[in-house]
Amino acid sequence: MPGKNEIIHKEDLNSESFRLCVYAPEIVRKHLPGQFVILRVHEDGERIPLSVVGTDSEKGLLDMVVQVAGKTTRLLSGLSRGDSILDVVGPLGRPTGITKVGNVVTVGGGVGIAGVVKITRAFLEEGNTVTGIIGARSRDMVILEREMRAACHTLHVATDDGSAGKKGFVTDILRGLIGDGQPIDEVLTVGPLVMMKAVADLTRPHGIRTVASLNTLMVDGTGMCGCCRCTVDGQMKFACVDGPEFDAHKIDFEELLRRQYMYADLEKTSCETCRIEENLQNGG
Amino acid sequence: MAAKVPRQKMPEQAPGERIGNFDEVPLGFPVLAADREASRCLECKKPPCQEACPIHIDIPAFIRLIKEKKYAEGARKIKEANPLPAVCGRVCPQEGLCEKACVLAKKGEPVAIGSLERFVADEEGRHHDLFIPALPPLRREKIAVVGSGPSGLICAERLRLLGYGVTIFEALHKPGGVLMYGIPEFRLPKGIMQREIEYLKGLGIEIVLDAVVGRTVTIDELMGEAGFSAVYIAIGAGGPIFMGIPGENLNYVYSANELLTRVNLMKAYQFPRTDTPVKLGRRVAVIGGGNTALDAARSALRLGTDKVYLLYRRSRQEMPARLEEVSHAEEEGVDFQFLTAPVAFLGDENGNVKTARCIRMELGQPDASGRRRPVPIKGSEYTIELDSAVMGIGTRANPLLTSATPALTLNKWGYIVVDENHMTSLPGVFAGGDIVTGSATVIEAMATGKLAAASIDAYIQNK
Numbered sequence A: 001m002p003g004k005n006e007i008i009h010k011e012d013l014n015s016e017s018f019r020l021c022v023y024a025p026e027i028v029r030k031h032l033p034g035q036f037v038i039l040r041v042h043e044d045g046e047r048i049p050l051s052v053v054g055t056d057s058e059k060g061l062l063d064m065v066v067q068v069a070g071k072t073t074r075l076l077s078g079l080s081r082g083d084s085i086l087d088v089v090g091p092l093g094r095p096t097g098i099t100k101v102g103n104v105v106t107v108g109g110g111v112g113i114a115g116v117v118k119i120t121r122a123f124l125e126e127g128n129t130v131t132g133i134i135g136a137r138s139r140d141m142v143i144l145e146r147e148m149r150a151a152c153h154t155l156h157v158a159t160d161d162g163s164a165g166k167k168g169f170v171t172d173i174l175r176g177l178i179g180d181g182q183p184i185d186e187v188l189t190v191g192p193l194v195m196m197k198a199v200a201d202l203t204r205p206h207g208i209r210t211v212a213s214l215n216t217l218m219v220d221g222t223g224m225c226g227c228c229r230c231t232v233d234g235q236m237k238f239a240c241v242d243g244p245e246f247d248a249h250k251i252d253f254e255e256l257l258r259r260q261y262m263y264a265d266l267e268k269t270s271c272e273t274c275r276i277e278e279n280l281q282n283g284g
Numbered sequence B: 001m002a003a004k005v006p007r008q009k010m011p012e013q014a015p016g017e018r019i020g021n022f023d024e025v026p027l028g029f030p031v032l033a034a035d036r037e038a039s040r041c042l043e044c045k046k047p048p049c050q051e052a053c054p055i056h057i058d059i060p061a062f063i064r065l066i067k068e069k070k071y072a073e074g075a076r077k078i079k080e081a082n083p084l085p086a087v088c089g090r091v092c093p094q095e096g097l098c099e100k101a102c103v104l105a106k107k108g109e110p111v112a113i114g115s116l117e118r119f120v121a122d123e124e125g126r127h128h129d130l131f132i133p134a135l136p137p138l139r140r141e142k143i144a145v146v147g148s149g150p151s152g153l154i155c156a157e158r159l160r161l162l163g164y165g166v167t168i169f170e171a172l173h174k175p176g177g178v179l180m181y182g183i184p185e186f187r188l189p190k191g192i193m194q195r196e197i198e199y200l201k202g203l204g205i206e207i208v209l210d211a212v213v214g215r216t217v218t219i220d221e222l223m224g225e226a227g228f229s230a231v232y233i234a235i236g237a238g239g240p241i242f243m244g245i246p247g248e249n250l251n252y253v254y255s256a257n258e259l260l261t262r263v264n265l266m267k268a269y270q271f272p273r274t275d276t277p278v279k280l281g282r283r284v285a286v287i288g289g290g291n292t293a294l295d296a297a298r299s300a301l302r303l304g305t306d307k308v309y310l311l312y313r314r315s316r317q318e319m320p321a322r323l324e325e326v327s328h329a330e331e332e333g334v335d336f337q338f339l340t341a342p343v344a345f346l347g348d349e350n351g352n353v354k355t356a357r358c359i360r361m362e363l364g365q366p367d368a369s370g371r372r373r374p375v376p377i378k379g380s381e382y383t384i385e386l387d388s389a390v391m392g393i394g395t396r397a398n399p400l401l402t403s404a405t406p407a408l409t410l411n412k413w414g415y416i417v418v419d420e421n422h423m424t425s426l427p428g429v430f431a432g433g434d435i436v437t438g439s440a441t442v443i444e445a446m447a448t449g450k451l452a453a454a455s456i457d458a459y460i461q462n463k
């Protein structure tokens, strides 16, 4: 039997992201669509939140996709099969409200596609007609296309440069669907803040219920620190416990966009220190 | 005769030096000072200090052991009542408890009980003299404790000493609760905390980290398939309170919990050697007057800031913090602005906080807490320039576990309601510490943990 938090499988998806499959039966047992986990890689490491692409309850496996953004995700990328992750906590956050509403569109952008797969499948299994839209910068950045295709009735792909699917943004496709008069009862979106904001702005005038899964900065993920706070319908909410999903039409995206980059300069320092250490270790 | 020896002073790092590091401020009694201080104890027949201690440590007995130079035995004497002497010697508000009751207090100089408690605990630790008492045979029933703060730890220890198998479930990646994530290194070194935890593990208590009860596992599952005979919930009052004033979501406005968690639990003060950053800029305003606010203010001073304001809406007399913290903060140069409260934060175009609009207060009639109520003075608004702000006005119940356990009866503030035996509305499920009383003190949280352990034992024996 694998050890606690042992990496069972690891596979590069493109130059920036990789798939990580970890043995964590206690978390798998309880995980519901929309919930996330928090990882820590070493004794002095940061706690970082990650979505769950899927779970294998028989084998106790947690499937994730990581995009290298800074120090912790880089350290994760350096681990191999057989290594164990120091801490994996979860499942955290409230599960998605999966009900039979009729026609659902799920929209995933960039590494956010990882967060939308399990939700999409759950909407399908609930008996909804599900359309998936996924987008990325270019063909090789489109991840989990096969999994998404299997999780919905129709899948649309968009790339910024047109190297796969339709050239343009996910919102262009969504706008097309709305324009064609396709019935849509609910939209659920996971991805970069600017994208989720664009989705919300697009559906608002049509009165289509829209849910966004927020990826704020977090520390504990249990409602203790308030780092993940955001304003929804004029009220202070904590994304880690009250969310991560909220009514996208009521989220103050401007505020979130400002909060997202609070530590950008320091994260860079952390990463540079990490690189220098690596170079030293490699004798370079 | 004994009373002629003056109360001994504990050596400390000088203020100018200590604001440049996170090392402990009071350095502990040298042996000579401890012996002298111990000699001041009159060994009262009916010791009022023991009566005043919420967990009734046999204070004269452990001090007598110091007099006999049996220091490690002194620590063991305390451990008969309290498994965390190195912690309590450092963080208890002794001035309002044992030392207040000391007969010598009437003459103005009570025995330095806290410092002596710390001394024997450190002596025991220094000599790697960790003594594990003989344990009764393991009973059939096992108990789950949720939360590894002081209340959970003492409850676990008492139950283990009664022969129960005990498993502690802790949400974070380190045990200790506020002692680990809240109280800073310079007041309670984490190495000391580690030592106390090792003692508990030495007793055979199992600690499961990264287990968020309510999410990873539920109370029902613990009482059901996991096979625990009882559960003690000691999850603290870990939710941060914000004031609800404009601008609180601006960048670099922190809750004290966030600042302290980043600094203590995640060791941000060693960034970039560690990975978690914290950013305060040059000028910080900390709001509040309790231990939390003072810990935040003193941490901020040590993080390379130039100016730390402490804005408190009442006056010095009403500050709920320990006396020692207040005077330490003052020596270190925290700028106390009494009778002041922020009414709004204003930021720049990037959403970074830049100023606090404040208003002066005056004290009116006493409120429910018996303290005089602060009343805003019309037209007294003024502005403080700052780069960051820390909200340290208190904490509240965190609803994560309780909302996942709807059968638990809560009061209107979300704290768990218990009966006189510390049992909740769920049979076999007990609760104590801050999640029942609201934010209190380490020793009060321990007192309920200890009583709850006795109630749990009685409940199981009578089943």
Ligand SMILES: Cc1cc2nc3c(=O)[nH]c(=O)nc-3n(C[C@H](O)[C@H](O)[C@H](O)COP(=O)(O)OP(=O)(O)OC[C@H]3O[C@@H](n4cnc5c(N)ncnc54)[C@H](O)[C@@H]3O)c2cc1C
Pocket (backbone or CB within 6 Å): A036, A046, A047, A048, A049, A050, A051, A052, A064, A065, A066, A067, A068, A069, A070, A071, A072, A073, A074, A111, A114, A115, A214, A215, A216, A217, A218, A244, A260, A261, A262, A263, A264, A267, A268, A270, A271
């Ligand atoms: C609920 C949730 C689910 C997530 N799911 C995934 C996932 O499935 N896969 C994945 O790769 N990432 C996911 N993220 C984002 C991931 O947590 C961050 O990329 C990670 O914390 C970066 O850590 P780092 O130390 O490598 O980089 P840092 O050095 O900490 O950051 C690098 C850069 O990324 C920015 N950044 C940091 N945190 C975030 C964030 N939460 N969102 C956007 N930008 C951020 C920083 O400002 C900085 O500019 C998720 C975040 C949340 C809150």
Ligand SMILES: Cc1cc2nc3c(=O)[nH]c(=O)nc-3n(C[C@H](O)[C@H](O)[C@H](O)COP(=O)(O)OP(=O)(O)OC[C@H]3O[C@@H](n4cnc5c(N)ncnc54)[C@H](O)[C@@H]3O)c2cc1C
Pocket (backbone or CB within 6 Å): B091, B092, B093, B146, B147, B148, B149, B150, B151, B152, B169, B170, B171, B172, B175, B176, B177, B178, B179, B182, B183, B211, B212, B213, B214, B234, B235, B236, B237, B238, B260, B291, B292, B293, B295, B322, B398, B400, B401, B432, B433, B434, B435, B439, B440, B441, B442, B443, B445
């Ligand atoms: C910054 C600060 C400084 C303080 N200074 C002092 C002082 O000097 N002297 C003093 O006497 N008191 C002080 N206090 C108050 C004192 O720390 C608390 O009263 C005391 O820690 C309460 O103990 P507790 O065991 O009830 O809870 P806590 O210490 O809060 O511990 C609760 C534990 O439960 C865990 N938990 C929460 N939810 C879950 C869950 N769902 N599943 C699993 N685990 C969970 C938490 O992570 C935490 O580890 C201070 C408080 C703060 C915040």
Ligand code: FES
Pocket (backbone or CB within 6 Å): A217, A218, A219, A220, A221, A222, A223, A224, A225, A226, A227, A228, A229, A238, A239, A240, A241
């Ligand atoms: S991450 Fe700390 S409260 Fe949400």
